[in-house]
């Protein structure tokens with residue numbers, strides 16, 4: 487690699503807390519990125535950690551996740567090259583809102599579920615002020631940082647349980663994780679410089695999308711590499727169950743029902759990759775729609791459905807496949823990363839092309855390139 491290609495690696499991706507994030511696996515994944523890649527798509531981008539690696543590598547990056555709170559991180563850190571949150575922006579976000587009456591969703595739905603009343607009111611007030619930031623990328627940055635602050639504040643960093651307030655009052659838990667009792671405002675202020683410092687310009691026109699991947703693929707072209715990190719079907723695939731609160735806060739849903747003890751929104755968005763009954767046909771669709779993207783890297787786990795062998799057979803219809811594995815020594819890799827479970831990377835390259843031609847005696851010759 488030329489020295490020039492390392493120049494963006496001084497920037498640091500703000501550490502994510504997201505089930506299945508590949509943050510700790512980036513050096514391993516990076517080894518399998520084909521030389522000569524110029525444009526790459528991170529198709530199921532989640533925390534954006536792989537999209538950020540691609541941006542650091544100098545690629546033109548297309549990033550996509552069907553959940554909008556993830557897309558907001560993509561706008562803030564991948565699409566955005568220069569815009570930061572300044573002191574004045576933070577002042578605007580914290581000021582008492584004149585539009586309080588229209589912003590009480592978090593207080594009404596989540597008080598005593600995840601927050602004490604005062605914190606819920608702070609979040610509603612902050613949410614009301616986001617639209618006062620005139621620049622859309624600043625708004626995305628505000629979403630990215632406040633959502634990360636909420637994740638820090640809530641025990642286990644997801645919202646698929648009802649233990650938040652129990653743990654926030656448990657001295658043993660607090661000793662291990664002070665964030666449980668810190669005001670979200672304080673966590674936000676601490677994170678602003680970390681996010682600001684991670685923003686850089688790689689001189690490419692990068693884009694973040696918020697679509698089902700099957701809708702996005704037909705509209706994009708000239709991509710060298712697709713990275714697919716779908717939910718691991720049958721093993722922690724319900725991202726909307728775990729992260730409903732961040733999506734509700736970002737979308738500020740008015741027309742949804744909030745159900746169960748955790749108050750997740752209903753109806754949910756349709757993924758197509760999280761339920762056994764539709765995952766295989768949607769993988770086939772996705773691979774067909776990716777026919778013009780020569781190289782694919784697919785993250786997978788040995789506990790997912792379909793199993794490794796069946797999935798390899800499925801991919802083999804479209805690409806040559808090599809399987810790379812990394813075994814977790816402990817359970818810290820995120821979703822499905824129980825000790826002893828394996829992170830898998832399918833490294834997929836174009837099948838060799840066959841050209842049929844005729845020799846001077848007009849005999850058919852099968853040439854392999």
Ligand SMILES: C[S@@+](CC[C@H](N)C(=O)[O-])C[C@H]1O[C@@H](n2cnc3c(N)ncnc32)[C@H](O)[C@@H]1O
Nearest residue numbers: 506507508530531532533535552698699715757
């Ligand atoms: C395993 S996670 C990706 C983790 C990511 N690579 C990272 O490092 O943070 C899978 C992601 O796929 C998203 N997703 C699920 N179904 C989708 C679909 N049909 N189209 C686009 N994104 C989808 C989920 O919201 C989730 O963020």
